[in-house]
Amino acid sequence: MKTNPAKTPCACGNQSATTPPTQKGFKRADELTIALAGNANVGKSVIFNQLTGLNQVTGNWPGKTVERAEGTLYFEGKNIRVVDLPGTYSLSAYSMEEIVSRDYLAIEKPDIIVNVVDASALERNLYLTLQLLELEVPLVIALNQIDFAAKKGLKIDTEKLSKALGVEVAPTVAVAGTGITELLSTVVTEASKEKKSRTVQLVYGKEIEERINAVQSLVVSKLPQLCATYPARWIAIKLLEKDSDIAEKASAIPDGKAVLKRVEELISELEKVHGENSPVVVASERYTLASKLAKDAVVIEAKPKISIEQTLATITTHKVLGYLILAGVVAATFAVIFAGGSYLSALLDQGLMWLSAGFKGLLTPVLPTVAVDLLVNGVLGGVAAGITIALPYIVPFYVILALLEDSGYLPRAAFLMDNVMHKIGLHGKAFIPMILGYGCTVPACIGCRIMETQRERFLSAFVVVLIPCAARTVVILGLVGRYVGLTAALALYAFDLVLVFALGRIAFKVLPGEPVGLIMEMPSYKKPSLKTLAIKTWSRTKDFVYVAFPIIIVGSIIIEAFALSGFMPYFVDAASPLMTWWLGLPAIAAIPLLFGILRKELTLILLATTLASIGLGLESLSAVQMIVFALIVMIYIPCLAAIAALKREFGWKKAIYIAVIDIGLALLIGGLAFRILSIFLPA
Amino acid sequence: MMFGIKRNHEKIKPLLDCSVKEVSLADMQEGEKGIITHTIGGLGAMHRLAEMGLTPGCEVKLLRKGSFHGPVEIEVRCACLALGYGLALKVFVQPVKANANEN
Ligand SMILES: Nc1nc2c(ncn2[C@@H]2O[C@H](COP(=O)(O)OP(=O)(O)OP(=O)(O)O)[C@@H](O)[C@H]2O)c(=O)[nH]1
Ligand SMILES: [Mg+2]
Numbered sequence: 003m004k005t006n007p008a009k010t011p012c013a014c015g016n017q018s019a020t021t022p023p024t025q026k027g028f029k030r031a032d033e034l035t036i037a038l039a040g041n042a043n044v045g046k047s048v049i050f051n052q053l054t055g056l057n058q059v060t061g062n063w064p065g066k067t068v069e070r071a072e073g074t075l076y077f078e079g080k081n082i083r084v085v086d087l088p089g090t091y092s093l094s095a096y097s098m099e100e101i102v103s104r105d106y107l108a109i110e111k112p113d114i115i116v117n118v119v120d121a122s123a124l125e126r127n128l129y130l131t132l133q134l135l136e137l138e139v140p141l142v143i144a145l146n147q148i149d150f151a152a153k154k155g156l157k158i159d160t161e162k163l164s165k166a167l168g169v170e171v172a173p174t175v176a177v178a179g180t181g182i183t184e185l186l187s188t189v190v191t192e193a194s195k196e197k198k199s200r201t202v203q204l205v206y207g208k209e210i211e212e213r214i215n216a217v218q219s220l221v222v223s224k225l226p227q228l229c230a231t232y233p234a235r236w237i238a239i240k241l242l243e244k245d246s247d248i249a250e251k252a253s254a255i256p257d258g259k260a261v262l263k264r265v266e267e268l269i270s271e272l273e274k275v276h277g278e279n280s281p282v283v284v285a286s287e288r289y290t291l292a293s294k295l296a297k298d299a300v301v302i303e304a305k306p307k308i309s310i311e312q313t314l315a316t317i318t319t320h321k322v323l324g325y326l327i328l329a330g331v332v333a334a335t336f337a338v339i340f341a342g343g344s345y346l347s348a349l350l351d352q353g354l355m356w357l358s359a360g361f362k363g364l365l366t367p368v369l370p371t372v373a374v375d376l377l378v379n380g381v382l383g384g385v386a387a388g389i390t391i392a393l394p395y396i397v398p399f400y401v402i403l404a405l406l407e408d409s410g411y412l413p414r415a416a417f418l419m420d421n422v423m424h425k426i427g428l429h430g431k432a433f434i435p436m437i438l439g440y441g442c443t444v445p446a447c448i449g450c451r452i453m454e455t456q457r458e459r460f461l462s463a464f465v466v467v468l469i470p471c472a473a474r475t476v477v478i479l480g481l482v483g484r485y486v487g488l489t490a491a492l493a494l495y496a497f498d499l500v501l502v503f504a505l506g507r508i509a510f511k512v513l514p515g516e517p518v519g520l521i522m523e524m525p526s527y528k529k530p531s532l533k534t535l536a537i538k539t540w541s542r543t544k545d546f547v548y549v550a551f552p553i554i555i556v557g558s559i560i561i562e563a564f565a566l567s568g569f570m571p572y573f574v575d576a577a578s579p580l581m582t583w584w585l586g587l588p589a590i591a592a593i594p595l596l597f598g599i600l601r602k603e604l605t606l607i608l609l610a611t612t613l614a615s616i617g618l619g620l621e622s623l624s625a626v627q628m629i630v631f632a633l634i635v636m637i638y639i640p641c642l643a644a645i646a647a648l649k650r651e652f653g654w655k656k657a658i659y660i661a662v663i664d665i666g667l668a669l670l671i672g673g674l675a676f677r678i679l680s681i682f683l684p685a
Numbered sequence: 686m687m688f689g690i691k692r693n694h695e696k697i698k699p700l701l702d703c704s705v706k707e708v709s710l711a712d713m714q715e716g717e718k719g720i721i722t723h724t725i726g727g728l729g730a731m732h733r734l735a736e737m738g739l740t741p742g743c744e745v746k747l748l749r750k751g752s753f754h755g756p757v758e759i760e761v762r763c764a765c766l767a768l769g770y771g772l773a774l775k776v777f778v779q780p781v782k783a784n785a786n787e788n
Pocket of ligand 2: 059066
């Protein structure tokens with residue numbers, strides 16, 4: 003019975019941030035919208051992927067999904083739209099995301115909200131569940147990670163939990179696909195039921211309930227406009243919690259001021275009784291209830307079997323050992339990628355050389371020489387370069403990155419680096435997008451939303467674009483590593499880190515401000531599943547091939563055509579002051595650098611093809627030239643896709659700022675490096 | 686609005702032991718447990734801490750401290766949480782005697 007609905011042929015979908023609101027009145031009976039809500043890192047996206055067959059980012063650290071994603075599936079005659087929401091711990095007005103989430107739930111009203119709950123931390127998770135119940139939205143609970151809870155020695159009586167909450171509870175193990183079909187059936191059944199008032203009422207302490215009721219009746223009589231959108235009891239609780247968003251909405255209504263005045267009196271009474279701020283009082287009340295519900299529902303408690311995970315957590319965050327391990331992880335990553343990449347690259351190179359010679363032999367009798375050159379050197383050369391230069395370094399990188407993401411190491415690295423990140427006006431969490439930046443700048447920039455404020459997001463993105471992504475690693479390892487030596491390549495990475503912190507420090511001075519402190523849930527280490535790793539690596543590789551290869555091929559054809567047209571000498575003349583005098587590079591290297599704006603690995607591929615078009619190989623460059631070239635590629639303008647991501651997150655102005663600063667910096671550092679290195683490394 | 690409140694521990698008194706002095710989370714020893722008495726700071730920070738489960742009366746265990754005023758990692762409500770040093774200074778706890786409650 004445990005068929006995976008993702009395997010149904012009808013699972014299909016797309017991702018988008020903007021959703022047209024469901025038009026309630028015209029909704030068809032066979033259509034259903036469900037939203038996945040829950041704390042961070044509980045398994046929402048794994049469930050989403052299971053349901054829709056899509057590939058939302060998953061991994062073992064909190065805050066991966068930063069944007070609503072959508073997909074559809076077909077189940078029991080119904081078209082189901084599934085919405086994956088970013089993880090939240092609460093629905094207060096504390097962050098923009100939480101307001102957006104709660105407004106989505108309250109205003110766009112999905113038919114059913116699936117509250118994904120981590121069974122191994124029930125108490126903490128129920129805090130959000132209680133808030134969803136306050137919001138009076140139709141709810142089904144997916145009690146996920148019951149396998150991990152069992153490992154922690156916890157077993158949960160779903161029946162009891164369901165009764166206590168008055169909500170259907172479906173146990174699941176999302177990673178294994180267990181219980182997903184049952185969850186879906188529950189959702190469909192719940193959705194088809196007539197709406198009736200809840201039989202279970204969850205009440206907080208006496209003092210607070212009295213005041214909630216007082217405010218509620220006031221809200222019903224004085225703020226009917228607001229009650230049209232939100233439940234009256236919820237508004238009452240939010241007002242008592244000093245929720246700025248709701249207070250603002252209330253004060254816009256004529257009678258609102260009077261209501262707020264009365265609320266203020268009630269708040270000060272409450273604060274007097276409890277000796278705490280009202281938001282803290284309300285949070286405490288919810289936690290008291292959550293704690294009681296959790297205690298009642300957890301039935302068996304065996305000895306936890308997670309000592310290996312805990313030992314690993316201890317040593318990887320150790321004051322000394324932790325940093326050594328971090329350095330080791332980084333060094334090992336580059337060493338593996340370099341060794342694996344060079345080996346694969348050489349292997350593929352041979353095969354393709356043979357292939358290209360074969361093609362040339364085949365085509366020459368039937369086509370004119372120009373066409374053969376365009377096809378073989380342009381198209382085939384481009385593909386070959388893509389396969390031999392880029393893929394061998396990129397694929398191993400993806401594997402290691404997936405390993406880091408899924409194991410739970412990233413939050414530990416963030417913990418270790420919190421101190422250092424404070425020096426550039428950020429906190430530890432910003433280190434996570436930085437590590438992701440070694441994979442690809444685009445998701446890393448978007449991942450900067452893990453930071454709490456707009457200022458911190460911008461600062462993080464500013465440093466993230468300077469982190470050499472996998473494409474730049476292709477250039478660093480494939481050129482400097484291969485021809486100059488691994489030490490030189492590693493020195494470039496080290497230099498980059500110094501640069502990142504120096505610039506981050508300057509940016510911090512320009513945009514001063516105290517960062518919000520670090521608060522981050524530390525998930526337990528988990529053994530990454532081979533299947534997830536494979537799927538992740540494959541889907542990233544596929545994206546890379548689909549996006550990069552057409553650009554590589556077109557670029558190669560253009561350069562080949564350019565060489566055949568005889569324009570090359572004019573271009574060389576024009577570019578030579580900057581390229582030759584200032585940077586010490588061959589003037590034609592300007593061509594690959596220009597194309598590199600499209601994609602960074604293109605620079606190396608096209609450098610090879612451009613040099614080939616004048617009868618030279620990469621090895622004809624001097625060590626200094628290679629290093630300067632790699633330095634420029636590492637620093638100058640993020641590729642178009644990254645600029646687009648920056649624009650989306652921060653607007654055109656800031657995106658252009660970053661691009662201009664980076665180009666200037668690259669040229670400056672390139673020229674200086676040429677002069678300094680020439681002293682030590684005479685050609 | 687902080688000024689109007691007279692902080693009292695009425696509600697959690699039964700959990701506290703008057704003979705023990707309260708300290709901030711950052712001053713606790715690794716492996717030590719304590720009961721939260723109150724938090725200080727701006728309303729935003731206090732609310733955020735409370736929403737992450739750090740409410741008065743709740744038991745926490747300090748798992749580890751980062752070097753050079755680094756963050757602390759605590760266990761609270763069956764989950765682990767990393768808190769920056771600045772925030773750790775804002776959470777006050779009354780340490781629980783080590784042998785008093787072992788399970
Ligand atoms: N053992 C176990 N691990 C699970 C289960 N479901 C999810 N996970 C793991 O939990 C981690 C988080 O899963 P995600 O789906 O990415 O979490 P999310 O809720 O989307 O997280 P955010 O997007 O960060 O809010 C991943 O490493 C999963 O492999 C489960 O049922 N059992
Ligand atoms: Mg997610």
